[in-house]
Amino acid sequence: MHGLGELETAVMNVLWDADEPIKVRDVLERLDTGKSLAYTTVMxxxxxxxxxxxxxxEHRGKAYVYTPAWSREEASARALRDVLxxxxxxxxxxxxxxxxxxxEETDLLRGALRKKRIRRR
Structure with missing residues (x-):
């Protein structure tokens, strides 16, 4: 992901794949980086x-639970915006x-541009 390091991207992928807010320990257990990581590193x-x-x-009990601030698709669009x-x-x-x-991608883009034009009217 544009603007993130390799480990940050791996952690964000865990957050995006999670069905609910998750704790540091849950992220650590789900990370698949090929390296042994310390709890404090993931924290x-x-x-x-x-x-x-x-x-x-969000603070829940004695620990924080984490969620992505935006979807993977929104993050990708933001990265494209940064590049532009x-x-x-x-x-x-x-x-x-x-x-x-x-x-197929060209057709998707054409459709999105048509929808944007209609919303502007």
Whole structure:
């Protein structure tokens, strides 16, 4: 995910895949990074994600439970927005992006643009 490190992205994937708010220990148990991680490492990553605005937390009992601040799709759209804003030439980026899309993706984009035009009226 744009703007996140490898471990942060792995933790966000656990949060996105969870059906409910989860504790640090639950995140640690579900992480599959190929490395042995300490509880405090995962706790620090979740604290950083909360501070950066990627995760929300709520005190339940003696521990925090965490949820993603936005969906995986919203995060992807925000990453694309960041790329467009920092590119210097958003038109060129969009044209290259559209050229790289499959026919199905192009149809989805056309449909989304039509819906946006209708909402503007």
């Amino acid at each position: 620090t990553v979740l604290d950083n994600l909360h501070r950066k605005g990627w995760a929300e937390r 804003d920092s590119s210097g030439d958003p038109e060129a980026v969009l044209l290259h992006f559209v050229a790289s899309g499959s026919d």
